[in-house]
Amino acid sequence: MSVPELSFADLVQPAWNVSPRVRALVTTRNGGVSLPPFGRWQDGAEQPGGLNLGMKAGDDPAAVAINRARLLTLAGVSEAAWLEQIHGAGIVRAEDVLAQRHASDAPTRADASITDRPGTVCVVMVADCMPVLFCDEAGRAVGAAHAGWRGLAAGIVEQTAQRVAELAGVETSALHAYLGPSIGPDAFEVGADVRDAFMNGVDGAQREATANAFVEHQHNPGKYFADLPALARLRLQRLGVTRVVGGDLCTVTQRDRFYSYRRDRETGRMAALIWLDDQANKIAD
Secondary structure (H helix, E strand, C coil), rough: CCCCCCHHCCCCCCCCCCCCEEEECCCCEEEECCCCCCCEECCEEECCECCCCCCCCCCHHHHEEEHHHHHHHHHCCCCCCEEEECCCCEEEEHHHHHHHHHHHHHCCCCCCCEEEECCCCCCEEECEEEEEEEEECCCCCCEEEEHHHHHHHHHHHHHHHHHHHHHHHHHHHHEEEEEECEEEECCEEHHHHHHHHHHHHHHHHHHHHHCCCEEECCCCCCEEEECCCHHHHHHHHHHCCEEECHHHHHCCCCCCCCCCHHCCCCCCEEEEEEEEECCCCHHHH
16 A cells, blocks of 8 residues: 655644744654554544654564655755653753764664754654754754653753753843644643652742643542643743743644554654754745
8 A cells, every 4th residue: 555755744843933044843643654553544543654753662663764764855864863762851962973873873862962063953752742942043053852741850941952052152041942742731641749840849930830730630639630831831931931832732632643652552753853954945845
């Protein structure tokens, strides 16, 4: 059975007002060659043609390799700094990730990467966790962070923002941030331990706003629905980062567009990419 080629219609792109040097996109589950349970969702059923990009998700490695090649070809780049993500707060230079892979083929364990080198692609993979992309308005530096609740509570978003700002030579308040597709506030059920991880160490207005990001479950005592994008915005607000877009796409409820580990368990992975392009041409369909 033939499957459609990957196109820009299959991708999500940030609606931010930054230099055309900044190129960014987030994949969906559509436009690849993976078979169920890593396929695309069409006409109420899973079909061949999934764009799974995770090598450790259980998919056929050959299919994942084809999917990655399709993505990089469409983006117009030759390689990306794929990470071995560990739900932590480690940040690396994307060019160092590529150098390590070229030298030993060993993966780099981290949950965010940054760069100021044109053509070097920062990338994180997700399937409910939130990808957060950063850049300065002029396109001097970029970064990508994998922000699940553990990484978010550990400061991955703030630390990545600070590192990007340092590379760009600007204050953190000058940055733009994009919150990519993630598990939404009506689907992310968590325990009191998660709530406590975010409540510890905050006070005043931030404490009240953090508490408001957790809605008590009416039928499951001790459980809450957490608003991951709201929690990320609060963390960014502390740094003065106010130019934040996104955070409105739910991976769990939008089955036709996104993979979701919480919903399906055995599933694929999407990717969020950001890089600098010296040609300064905007991505176009």
